[in-house]
Amino acid sequence: MSTLRSLRGASPAAVTKALPAAAANNTSASIDLGVTSPGLAVEEFDVKVSVPALPALVEAKTVTIKFQDSANNTDFADIAELSSLVITGGTGNGAAATSRTVKLPPTVRRYIAINQAVLTAGGDNTGVSTTLELLF
Secondary structure, three states, rough: OOHHHHHHOOOOOEEEEEOOOOOOEEEOOOOOOOOOOOOOHHHOEEEEEOOOEEEOOOOOOOOEEEEEEOOOOOOOOEOOOOEEEEEEOOOOOOEEEEEEOOOOOOOOOOEEEEEEEEEOOOOOOOOOOEEEEEEE
């Protein structure tokens, strides 16, 4: 189970990233799973993304967060097996804090990150940071 030992030593085990300005997107720093092909060892832990309350998210506008992976820590792509987390501004603006915990698919590549996008005219949410973390 050396693969699992490597995953438990992932560096770092959590990353945070401020949301981008409206009409923009950004990608968090990555978490290095430490092995090229984690395979079934990913079933031993969860990945969680947490978003604090978004008081400035404009009504009906969205923040979309996608789980991504990469083999080389440069070229990231959406993890097709995982759906996006979409947060919508409520009546009178704002959105409650939310989180999503998922299992990574066995096909995941070595580095994982999140890409987050705010719609045009979505308000100034740049003071809020999301967190991506491994849970063992």
